[in-house]
Amino acid sequence: MKEKVLSEHFSIDNFFKLDVYLKHNGYQAVKKALTELNPEKILKEAKAANLRGRGGAGFPAGVKWGFVPQNGDKPKYMCVNADEGEPGTIKDRYIMTHNPHLLLEGIIISSYCVGINTAYIYIRGEYENIALRLETAIDEAFQKGFLGKDILGSGFDLDITIHRGAGAYICGEETALLESLEGKRGNPRLKPPFPASIGLFQCPTVINNVETLANIPSIILKGAEWFCALGLPNDGGTRIFGVSGMVKNPGIYELPVGTNLKDLIFKYAGGMKEGKKLKAVIPGGMSSPILKADEIDITMDSDTLMKADSMIGSGAVIVLDEDTSILDVLTIITKFYSHESCGQCTPCRIGNSWIKKIVTRISRGEGKDGDIDNIARLASNMVGKTLCPLGDAAAMPILSIVKKFRDELETSIK
Amino acid sequence: MMKIYIDDREVHVEKGMTVFKAAENAGIEIPHLCYHPAFPPEGTCRMCLVEIEGLPKLELACSTQVKDGMKVHTKSEKVVEARKGVLEFLLAEHPMDCPICDQAGDCKLQDYYEEYGLFENNFSESKERREKKIRLGKHLIHDNERCVLCRRCVRFLREVVGTGEMGVFERGIATEVNILDGMPIDNNYSGNLAQLCPVGAITDTDFRFQTRSWFLEKGEAICPLCSRGCNIFIEHHRGFSRFDLPKRVYRISARENAEINSYWICDIGRYGYYSLDENRAEKIIANNNISIKNYEAVLAFFTEKIKRLLYKKKTSRITLLLNTFLTNEELFLLKKIFQDDLGIKNIFFIDPPAGESDAILLTSDRTPNKKGAEELGFEITPFELGNLADETEVLIIFGNYIAEIFSLSDIQAYFDRIKDTFLFTPHRSELDSKVGIMFPTAMTPEKGGSLTNVDGKIQKFSPVLEAPGDGKAEWKILAELGTKLDVNFKYYKKFLSPEEIFRQMQKEIPFFEK
Amino acid sequence: MSLEFSDKTKKTIDKIIARYPQKEAALLPVLHVIQKEFGQISEEEEILAASLLGISQVKVREVVSFYTMFNRKAVGKYHIQVCSNLTCTLMGAANILNFIEEKLGIKPGETTSDKRFTLSTVECLGACEQAPSMMVNFDYHGHLDKEKINEILDNLE
Structure with a gap:
């Protein structure tokens, strides 16, 4: 049995309640951090753990915290990215549903580390029931003195507010999230300045994904070395992989970073449903370039997938079987990005819509010669030219599909 | 100071400057739509x-700050390809009907297409249908199909005017800028939106389909309609040889001046150009059986009237009604001749009534040179009909605002007591028949000179248009009058241009030295 | 103003606003509360939100029209949102949608004449392991098939 950092207690009844949580070593990490460690030590530990962001970009969390200027007179903010919108991604829902206090511990410790007294959890609007559960968990933590003024006599104050989104994938992008939190349209901001220096309400801001923060308590309790050893030297810990699509046992699997994708699908998720053949895998949420069946003997970590021209993203694995029409996949992808483009920058707004229009026409049976080339050309014209990563997030999977399944797409035209 | 290289050229830049600005300073143009300084x-x-x-x-050139030694390429193959790509996206959903678009000739998209595009149209899908011909406000029509979503309009209304009537609605390909139903843009700066729009999305109802922009000449001028002294372009049509146009001036636009009006002008100034072409005084009018018609004769007649009182040492019988539309040079000559040479004390001002000011550009003065008059040493005493001394024999009036302020019958009653009334005015009015002689003059853009704005900033300008008919600039008339009066012949003889008058002012009045 | 909140809602809104250093930041949560109370965010509700937060109606419209969860027209008592994204489609979301359409006699975007149901398709709900899935109001339902849909919809109040 592999060691689990996040999901170990998911199956315990009422684990989301504070009294149950406390019976399982709950809030020991907060206690240790606030009473035995100082912020410098925590930062050092977080950096040493090589905890890469679990939201999609894979940026080391400790390094991110280190960017926040420590000597300004402005307040600093923590924004927890619980917008979980990347198609295929389900992990944060599980963490928040089954282990909300673990997340709160992570928030408390990282806020203490960076010197933050106000945190917002930006949770996707659809997760209303989970937001209520988090709200209750926060109330409980307040009552027990884990939140609020002078936490555990440390002199450190922290308040956490739940902020619900309202249906916009782009708000998972960190600067769009900030805009949304400020009561505006979710239009990503120009960078620089980066949120670490000018973020929420023009103040220094740390933005971390739910899963990233939920790893912090264990790192504090068991140390960076232990955490690193769970995964890979420069990409520590475990990940909650969400496996969905045509497998026997879709669900979440917490496994070490660096677990083989083939094993994930065939060993852990039970292999293909109804004995079908594997056609392709989207390894890290919809934005990650597709892998063909013969490309999945690969370890699931940031660097390896990048080398394979894909990305680990949110660790959401979508499995496609032999019956899947690649044109259908392309149609859904282009429809999604066109729908979710915020619309502010030219290539993303018009590029995604244009590609969608072509793909939709092809799926109506009205494709013509040159369409596939045109799709590839337009997607290339988006890559690297948009204001935020959504342009690339849309173009990369499209380009990978065109490259790897060109023959099949061409047959939809003839 | 730092050094960077743009297209292999060494450019000196300051810290914090953007690549765009550095390139602009070096004369290298970088295409842009949303960026506005x-x-x-x-x-x-x-x-x-x-x-x-x-x-x-x-x-992005617009937001990237320079770093010492930075090497920038604005025309490399990679850049040109990227621009073409972006332009292709913009044009894909844009209507391809430039010939019927009012912006043609003034359109950034059109310019960039010529420069970077000229590619085949690969867009064979159905275009988004959007609302066209939205009435945004009194002066503005909005065509959402032509909009490139640069948001200049939205930002202007929020950041400059503070009224925020427009917003960005919907998202993705459906994104549009618009107003809310029933809440039009009716602020005094609305006209800037049409000028700010880089494409044909927001057009000016006043200008729309009146002419084509390539026929227009842009003359640099100063807006005379309040004391801010906003810098403007007077966009006028030279006309065609085979037929006459109904007017010369087709629009007024803002001309950048960082110290005065930034990039904007108000609607009062923008739409105030009709007076340049409408109801102009073109011919000398002589009443009371005065049988002279040409300029020379009128001036001789006018001079004679003054001279007579001068010899009789009765110049106190002359009353002068001035206004602060007059330039510094004209007011200076008026002061020299009438106050210094002739010793006249009955000098009053009659200007259009003050209006509302705002915190943006518009001042309460509705004339451009009140400050100039003050600095020249005039006491701005507003004129009342009662100010007309009983002994007044000669009344010299500049401008016809008196007719806007007092009733014609009251004016008539006073005029009846006066022997000679001279009116110098650029416009026809009911006064024309009440005075002895009406002499047509030039409007501000039809003459050269300088104006002193509300903050004491002196701005020089040259004529953009010619005065119609017999119209003449007041400074010319006054310089000749000065010569003819023979009090100080030499002094006035040298004033052959506003510059020479200005140089004299600088010698005499410290304020104008700077 | 014609719209009136209950005292309880007023208190909730005051509490929400107090959570942010800038009033405007409370716009999304306040709109959620307003939508819960009045069932929609139409013009009147926009004006209400604007006045509560001291911002212009234009700014409220910008936001309302950006986010998909704000219903600019009233929806039925039960808002059924069927996921139409990748995993759910692979797992048969189209059939699920067809079945609901036939069962209720409405197409996506429509509301039954008794105002009981509104049907929509949505992008990924984050419940891919239980695809095909849907939301009825804020309750998630996964592993859908005809039987399960009948059970869910028939057992609603």
Whole structure:
């Protein structure tokens, strides 16, 4: 049995309640951090753990915290990215549903580390029931003195507010999230300045994904070395992989970073449903370039997938079987990005819509010669030219599909 | 100071400057739609992408700050390809009907297409249908199909005017800028939106389909309709040889001046150009059996009237009604001749009544040179009909605002007591028949000179248009009068241009030295 | 103003606003509360939100029209949102949608004449392991098939 950092207690009844949580070593990490460690030590530990962001970009969390200027007179903010919108991604829902206090511990410790007294959890609007559960968990933590003024006599104050989104994938992008939190349209901001220096309400801001923060308590309790050893030297810990699509046992699997994708699908998720053949895998949420069946003997970590021209993203694995029409996949992808483009920058707004229009026409049976080339050309014209990563997030999977399944797409035209 | 290289040219730049600004200073134009120097960069149109050596991706010229030694390429193959790509996206959903678009000739998209595009149209899908001909406000029509979403209009209304009537609604390909139903833009700065729009999305109802922009000449001028002294372009049509146009001036636009009006003008100034072509006084009018018709004779007649009183040492019988539309040079000559040489004390001002001011540009004065008059030493005593001394024999009036302020019958009653009334005015009015002689004059853009704005800033200008008919600039008339009066012949003889008058002012009045 | 909140809602809104250093930041949560109370965010509700937060109606419209969860027209008592994204489609979301359409006699975007149901398709709900899935109001339902849909919809109040 592999060691689990996040999901170990998911199956315990009422684990989301504070009294149950406390019976399982709950809030020991907060206690240790606030009473035995100082912020410098925590930062050092977080950096040493090589905890890469679990939201999609894979940026080391400790390094991110280190960017926040420590000597300004402005307040600093923590924004927890619980917008979980990347198609295929389900992990944060599980963490928040089954282990909300673990997340709160992570928030408390990282806020203490960076010197933050106000945190917002930006949770996707659809997760209303989970937001209520988090709200209750926060109330409980307040009552027990884990939140609020002078936490555990440390002199450190922290308040956490739940902020619900309202249906916009782009708000998972960190600067769009900030805009949304400020009561505006979710239009990503120009960078620089980066949120670490000018973020929420023009103040220094740390933005971390739910899963990233939920790893912090264990790192504090068991140390960076232990955490690193769970995964890979420069990409520590475990990940909650969400496996969905045509497998026997879709669900979440917490496994070490660096677990083989083939094993994930065939060993852990039970292999293909109804004995079908594997056609392709989207390894890290919809934005990650597709892998063909013969490309999945690969370890699931940031660097390896990048080398394979894909990305680990949110660790959401979508499995496609032999019956899947690649044109259908392309149609859904282009429809999604066109729908979710915020619309502010030219290539993303018009590029995604244009590609969608072509793909939709092809799926109506009205494709013509040159369409596939045109799709590839337009997607290339988006890559690297948009204001935020959504342009690339849309173009990369499209380009990978065109490259790897060109023959099949061409047959939809003839 | 730092050094960077743009297209292999060495350019000196200051810290904090953007690549865009550095290139602009070096005379290198970088295409852009959303960027406007009045606002912080948005980086949304993606037209200004440039290549910076050492960086993996193309970067925005509008928002990237220079670094010492930076090597920027604005025309490399990679950059040109990227621009073409962005332009292709913009044009895909844009109507292809330039010939019927009012912006043609003034349109950034059109310019960039000529420069970077000229590619085949690969867009064979159905275009988004959007609302066209939206009435945004009194002066504005909005065509959402032509909009490139640069958001200049939205930002202007929020950041400059503070009224925020427009917003960005919906998202993705459906994104549009618009107003809310029943809440039109009716602020005094609305006209700037049409000028600010880089494409044909917001057009000016006043200008729309009146002419084509390529027929227009842009003359640099100063707006005379309040004391801010906003810098403007007077866009006028030279006309065609075979037929006459109904007017000369087709629009007024804002001309950048960082110290005075930034990039904007108000609607009072923008739409105040009709007076340049309408109801103009073109011919000398002589009443009371005075049988002279040409300029020379009128001036001789006028001079004679003054001279007579001068010899009789009765110049106190002359009353002068001035206004602060007059230039510094004209007011200076008036002061020299009438106050200094002739010793006249009955000098009053009669200007259009003050209006509302705002915190943006518009001042309460509705004339351009009140400050100038004050600095020249005039006491701005507003004129009342009762000010007319019983002994007044000669009344010299500049401008016809008296007719706007007092009733004609009251004016008539006073005029009846006066032997000779001279009116110098650019416009026809009911006064024309009440005075002895009406002499047509030039309007501000039809003469040269200088004006002193509300903050004491002196702005010189040259004529953009010619005065119609017999119209003449007052400074010319006054310089000749000065010569003819023979009090100080030599002094006035040298005033052959406003510059010479200005130089004299500088010698005599410290305020104008700077 | 014609719209009136209950005292309880007023208190909730005051509490929400107090959570942010800038009033405007409370716009999304306040709109959620307003939508819960009045069932929609139409013009009147926009004006209400604007006045509560001291911002212009234009700014409220910008936001309302950006986010998909704000219903600019009233929806039925039960808002059924069927995921139409990748995993759910692979797992048969189209059939699920067809079945609901036939069962209720409405197409996506429509509301039954008794105002009981509104049907929509949505992008990924984050419940891919239980695809095909849907939301009825804020309750998630996964592993859908005809039987399960009948059970869910028939057992609603």
